[in-house]
Amino acid sequence: MARLVLCEPTELYNILNQVTKLSRLTESNYLCLLDVRSKREYDESHVITAHRVKKKANEYLIPESVDLECVKYCVVYDSNTSSLEGILKHDDDDDDDDDNSYNRGEELMLGAAIKCGRALAHLTRHPIYIxxxxxxxxxxxYHFFRTQKIIWMPQELDEFQPYPVEIVPGKVYLGNFRQACDPKIQKDLKIKAHVNVSMETGPFFVGDADKLLHIQIEDSLQANIFPFLRHLCHFIEIHLKLGSVILVFSTLGISRSCAAILAYLMHWNEQTLKRSWDYVKKCKNNMRPNRALVAQLSEWETVVLGDFITDVSDPLY
Incomplete structure (x- = not known):
């Protein structure tokens, strides 16, 4: 039986915004988003691509088109469940997974999302996220992910334009050049400063050194980001102190901008390249700094921590 895991709003936001060549929402086995609120609430608005779960005779009915066994992420939500305490207490006290063994009083303490998650847990080996x-x-x-749309055609999902992923909740985002040029994204995320790690010049904050840091390096093995890292970290720190929201981006948002984010996280948290790498990889599945940038990040690790700690010869990097 799958276990239930609490999913932070930022985590769902990042799940919705993963890409390969297209948005990962086009993949039928990527995300199943289940809404267990009332029909009235669902019809008023829901998260994009969410299915409404109907309940009949205490049984939760998911759409026939959904095969939870094959889905990587199953995320269930109700109106406001904020804790798994009830379910965790039950799991600690009872190891036989008998859904009928806990008392009725405890069941009433559980939110609708947790009840639904428990009822569906036997259908998948993956965690069910609440x-x-x-x-x-x-x-x-994330008001811009609210919708009244119920049916999404494949072509509509193909055309879905993801937002930058969220690295520091509500403060630092990681994206690509197209996203950095989209005025709606700047408005929705309240972006007030840019770190542009590419040769292109974006349309925002040009000529305003207080709001734009432009690190002009090529997307190649000859790219040298190391000399800019101290200034990069200082720029981001200053804007965070000012309460600004920052977008770090490069042409594709996969290599140079990811290296910049990794360097900042290593500096900010005084942590290893490996730990920073694991965190960013979770936020952005397709991040891949080139080998030259990884070597420079290894050098940066010695500046931050005084020694080489992460083995960058590992195929992981």
Whole structure:
């Protein structure tokens, strides 16, 4: 039986914004988003691509088109469940996974999302994610992902334009050049400063050194980002202190901008390249700094921590 895991709103936001060549939402076995609120609430608005789960005679009915066994992410949400305490207490006290063994009083303490998650857990080997704070919290943070649309055609998902992923919640985002040129994204995310790690010049903050750091390096093995890393970290720190929201980007948002984010996280948290790498990889599945940039990040690790700690000869990097 799958276990239940609490999913932060930022985590769902990043799941929705993963890409390969197209948005990963086009992949049928990538994400199943389940809404267990009332029909009225669902019809008023819900998270994009979410299916409404109907309930009949205490049984949760998911759409026939959904095969949870094959789905990587199954995320369930209600209005405002914010804790798994009830379910965790039950799991600790009872190891036989008998859904009928806990008392009725405890069941009433569980949110609708948790009840649904428990009922579906036998259908998958993957964790079932319960959205922390439910729809109320997520929609307040990411209003631009609310919709009344129920059916999504494959072509519509192909055309879906992902947002930059969120690295430091509500403060630092990582994206590509197209996203950095989109005025709607700048408005929705309240972007106030750019770190541009590419040769291209974007349309925002040009000529404003206080709001734009432009690190002009090629996307090649000859790219040398190391001399800029101290200034990069200082620029981001200053803007965070000012309360600004920052977008770090490069042409594709895969190599140079990821290296910049990794360097900042290593500096900010005084942590290894490996730990920073694991964190960013979770936020952005397709991140891949080139080998030259990885070598420079290894050198940066000695500046931050005083020694080479991460073995960058590992195929992981």
């Amino acid at each position: 959205l922390k704070g439910g729809y109320e919290c997520f929609s307040a943070m």
